[in-house]
Amino acid sequence: MSKLLEIENLQTQFYTSAGTVKAVDGVTYDVEGGETVAVVGESGCGKSVTALSIMQLIPWPPGKIIGGEIRFDGQNLLELSEDDMRNVRGRDIAMVFQEPMTSLNPVLSIGLQLMETMQQHMDISDEDARKRAAELLQKCGISEPERRLDQYPHHLSGGMRQRVMIALSLSCNPKLIVADEPTTALDVTIQAQILELMKSLTKEMGVALIVITHNLGVVARYADRVNVMYAGKIIETGTAEQIYHNPRHPYTLGLLASVPRLDQERGTKLIPIEGQPPDLSRLDDGCSFRPRCRFAQDRCAQSFPELTNIEPGHEARCFRSNEIQDLREVS
Numbered sequence: 001m002s003k004l005l006e007i008e009n010l011q012t013q014f015y016t017s018a019g020t021v022k023a024v025d026g027v028t029y030d031v032e033g034g035e036t037v038a039v040v041g042e043s044g045c046g047k048s049v050t051a052l053s054i055m056q057l058i059p060w061p062p063g064k065i066i067g068g069e070i071r072f073d074g075q076n077l078l079e080l081s082e083d084d085m086r087n088v089r090g091r092d093i094a095m096v097f098q099e100p101m102t103s104l105n106p107v108l109s110i111g112l113q114l115m116e117t118m119q120q121h122m123d124i125s126d127e128d129a130r131k132r133a134a135e136l137l138q139k140c141g142i143s144e145p146e147r148r149l150d151q152y153p154h155h156l157s158g159g160m161r162q163r164v165m166i167a168l169s170l171s172c173n174p175k176l177i178v179a180d181e182p183t184t185a186l187d188v189t190i191q192a193q194i195l196e197l198m199k200s201l202t203k204e205m206g207v208a209l210i211v212i213t214h215n216l217g218v219v220a221r222y223a224d225r226v227n228v229m230y231a232g233k234i235i236e237t238g239t240a241e242q243i244y245h246n247p248r249h250p251y252t253l254g255l256l257a258s259v260p261r262l263d264q265e266r267g268t269k270l271i272p273i274e275g276q277p278p279d280l281s282r283l284d285d286g287c288s289f290r291p292r293c294r295f296a297q298d299r300c301a302q303s304f305p306e307l308t309n310i311e312p313g314h315e316a317r318c319f320r321s322n323e324i325q326d327l328r329e330v331s
Contacts (some may be wrong), residue, residue, distance in 0.1 A: 019281035111149030238314035
């Protein structure tokens with residue numbers, strides 16, 4: 001497959017009264033056409049800011065992209081004017097935000113919001129736009145789509161609003177969808193339905209998908225490749241199988257150990273990651289995870305490790321990545 005999206009050394013910072021926050025600090029990864037890539041990490045690690053950087057939605061002030069490239073279909077998005085970028089959003093790259101109630105306009109009907117997006121980017125009549133809007137709602141599992149078009153966001157449940165957001169993201173046949181924690185505000189049963197829907201629709205329509213999440217269960221079932229982020233950097237990357245069966249960064253180990261599993265014995269305790277994420281405005285030259293790492297050494301305070309190749313397609317940013325499995329067994 002060809003690379004649809006290529007992010008190279010992306011750096012996004014926020015200038016605040018408390019100092020400069022390095023929210024995204026040299027992130028590099030790519031997405032191939034039709035594949036699903038997950039970006040995983042705790043709140044505040046830079047996942048959402050990376051997504052907003054792709055969409056060129058970083059608010060200034062206080063945020064600004066200060067370096068790197070974001071190439072989509074071979075074109076650097078950072079070189080586009082605001083008008084050109086507006087044509088890319090929705091048409092070529094769509095986004096599903098965390099909270100649909102704040103993403104949908106409360107005073108516009110569902111149908112108008114769907115139709116407006118299509119008519120902005122496609123040469124389509126009101127009648128055809130409404131017909132396509134109803135078809136998309138039905139495809140996304142919403143019953144009585146014609147009636148729903150005349151309703152408003154407050155008439156719908158959280159799960160149905162998120163289905164509307166998915167329909168909205170698919171309305172102009174984009175090549176890439178960025179889903180920023182699309183199931184955070186939903187209960188567990190509805191989460192599974194939404195994720196299954198997104199996976200099946202993107203596969204059916206050949207759309208690439210970036211799923212931003214802190215839920216590693218989502219990664220195991222739905223992602224082809226995984227990028228684990230911490231303190232604005234990607235600290236491990238690989239296929240879902242590699243990340244789950246052969247994790248090579250202490251942070252990835254910690255995330256996996258803190259998730260309940262059905263194959264564990266009853267009464268098995270979860271192991272939390274001790275401590276708190278670092279202040280991104282006060283990072284030093286060392287590894288940002290070392291205060292919380294049980295395998296840290298003196299050299300971890302002196303410099304930040306580069307990504308080390310573990311096996312084809314699998315890299316980890318740790319001085320002890322080749323020892324992790326042995327250390328894990330004796331600890």
